[in-house]
Amino acid sequence: MRRFSMLGVVVTTAALAVIGCGSDSDGGSNNTGGTGGGSSSMQCVGNYADLKYDEFVALTADDGDCTSLSDTNTVCSNNMTQIVGNCGKSCLPEADQATCVAQCVQTAVTHGNSMPLSTACLTCYGADVECAKAHCLVICGSNPSSADCAQCREDNGCAADFYACSGLPAPTSP
Numbered sequence: 001m002r003r004f005s006m007l008g009v010v011v012t013t014a015a016l017a018v019i020g021c022g023s024d025s026d027g028g029s030n031n032t033g034g035t036g037g038g039s040s041s042m043q044c045v046g047n048y049a050d051l052k053y054d055e056f057v058a059l060t061a062d063d064g065d066c067t068s069l070s071d072t073n074t075v076c077s078n079n080m081t082q083i084v085g086n087c088g089k090s091c092l093p094e095a096d097q098a099t100c101v102a103q104c105v106q107t108a109v110t111h112g113n114s115m116p117l118s119t120a121c122l123t124c125y126g127a128d129v130e131c132a133k134a135h136c137l138v139i140c141g142s143n144p145s146s147a148d149c150a151q152c153r154e155d156n157g158c159a160a161d162f163y164a165c166s167g168l169p170a171p172t173s174p
Contacts, residue, residue, distance in 0.1 A: 046079035047171035064167010065120035124165035131158035
């Protein structure tokens with residue numbers, strides 16, 4: 001029983017690390033394309049490393065929860081996949097995992113001198129972590145960067161729900 005519990009923890013941890021991977025997004029019709037926030041010549045990182053800040057903002061939806069100036073600047077300038085994955089992993093034992101993940105993500109991005117994410121945007125990331133944990137734990141736990149994991153998240157609506165919630169564009173590169 002003890003080995004099974006440890007396997008569950010390992011699989012859950014790996015799945016949460018993967019969940020964040022498909023969730024890197026930035027949004028922003030509320031953003032001014034770099035004016036007053038990220039420089040239009042700033043190169044994004046993480047899933048959006050092939051985009052400059054103004055290109056990233058232009059691809060965001062008008063009605064998403066991650067489209068404020070603070071949100072788009074922070075998502076563009078941080079590897080959100082890595083941050084969310086690490087936070088999901090560290091918050092596994094917490095009773096209120098969603099709150100733990102939100103606090104962890106906020107601490108990570110502001111520690112790196114980025115602006116804080118909005119509460120609404122943090123909620124989108126939290127929901128994505130929960131969806132992947134609920135539907136893809138075994139598949140993603142064994143190989144978080146696998147095509148099977150990405151397909152599971154896609155098949156179960158996790159990625160689509162995240163991008164609909166956040167307003168962020170689906171990454172153009174894995």
